[in-house]
Ligand SMILES: [Ca+2]
């Protein structure tokens with residue numbers, strides 16, 4: 001009886017320390033840390049007695065550093081309590097783990113100059129696995145090799161998109177591009193922010209990306225691999241413009257979502273559906289930006305930059321004539337058949353798309369008519385970009401190109417201030433966050449695709465750093481990369497194939513259907529989302545813990561091109577700025 005009592009007391013003592021969720025109580029970037037950047041682990045615990053923490057060499061179990069934990073803190077985004085272990089002063093490269101009395105040792109981690117390189121490259125390579133119309137060979141795709149998916153060479157013009165020149169049922173060809181997410185359709189609006197973010201990553205860090213290789217078929221063709229990847233989707237996007245009027249179809253899609261099968265297995269008809277103002281302005285922005293960047297590679301890509309610029313100008317003209325054509329799928333389905341029930345991306349407000357398109361067109365052409373348009377929006381407040389709000393992309397582009405643009409100097413200063421004060425609010429929020437990250441500044445951060453909020457906050461901070469060279473912004477951006485790679489309330493690293501405990505069962509048709517245990521690598525899961533729109537059975541329900549690593553969970557565990565893109569930007573920007581990027585293969 002006494003023995004049993006001791007046993008029960010022991011169990012409960014452990015239970016108070018190792019509180020749920022997640023079995024590993026020490027949370028950190030599962031890859032590790034840069035020698036000269038901040039280093040922090042968060043202990044999820046209710047224990048307020050301070051026995052300190054140690055950093056232990058993984059090779060010989062010797063203690064190499066010891067420190068004190070912070071006081072116990074209550075998270076404002078869940079019922080979790082935490083204490084933080086700051087070992088920024090320890091800078092010796094090597095392999096270690098964190099030890100805290102009463103909880104399991106942390107996963108092993110590394111301190112090295114290129115510690116996030118694996119995540120940076122994997123997130124970019126993730127796009128290769130989403131390619132629609134070409135086979136993925138083992139040489140590039142490893143065990144995830146597969147035949148080509150949808151050819152999309154015989155796509156039907158849907159009744160909603162019919163014109164005199166292209167009546168309903170006209171067959172057009174829209175091959176290539178990336179599958180948007182866990183499904184097998186292609187949406188221009190979501191490609192818009194994705195492409196803008198990837199092109200901006202290149203524009204901001206071209207020296208870094210010029211030598212970055214991702215083992216894709218185009219490698220070695222004289223064009224950086226990030227641009228090779230982007231061009232695969234760009235060539236598809238160009239087919240989505242009606243050459244007769246410059247308008248752009250919203251999507252290339254099945255009528256309904258496929259089942260959980262491999263890509264291209266189903267042979268159901270594919271459609272291009274209604275043109276819209278959002279899709280057309282996003283298209284104008286992407287093609288204008290691509291034209292500017294690809295001019296440098298006109299020897300390798302003859303004519304492509306010129307085609308992009310022409311396409312951008314035609315799209316802009318269509319949008320001027322059609323400033324408010326919404327994509328309202330319910331309304332379309334009342335009027336036309338077949339009904340289209342795939343992703344809507346139904347944005348109803350196009351001021352931000354107008355600003356972004358005008359900014360890209362102005363930066364590329366230097367034509368004053370776009371500056372005239374821009375000045376209508378330039379004083380609007382800064383907002384965090386998402387697929388339906390791309391205002392910030394325009395602001396970043398104006399600042400990035402400000403030296404060559406005919407903005408007044410008060411305008412440039414105002415834009416700088418706008419981004420700096422936006423980013424400063426993120427920096428100021430870190431101390432009161434129990435996980436010491438920017439992500440989680442408010443409960444509203446945890447919505448559908450919350451990990452893309454973390455990554456986009458990181459981009460805002462990187463832009464602030466590029467403007468000011470103030471390291472506090474760079475260090476704050478790193479907290480969100482650390483968040484995505486493991487320093488969070490769920491204990492997961494959200495990038496597939498990276499880290500010790502990462503997402504294993506994303507809502508991703510290929511990963512479900514391929515018969516391979518490990519998910520397709522380099523894909524970012526959506527992340528905690530208390531909205532739980534999928535109706536799956538979640539174990540944890542609070543804002544920062546509401547994540548389910550099951551393929552059922554499209555509300556917290558789908559992947560999407562517009563979530564991977566800010567991850568590519570953030571991880572590679574951090575590598576370029578914190579790492580030693582001259583050491584490349
Ligand atoms: Ca919008």
Ligand SMILES: [Ca+2]
Pocket residue numbers: 510511512513514515516517518519520
């Ligand atoms: Ca699988």
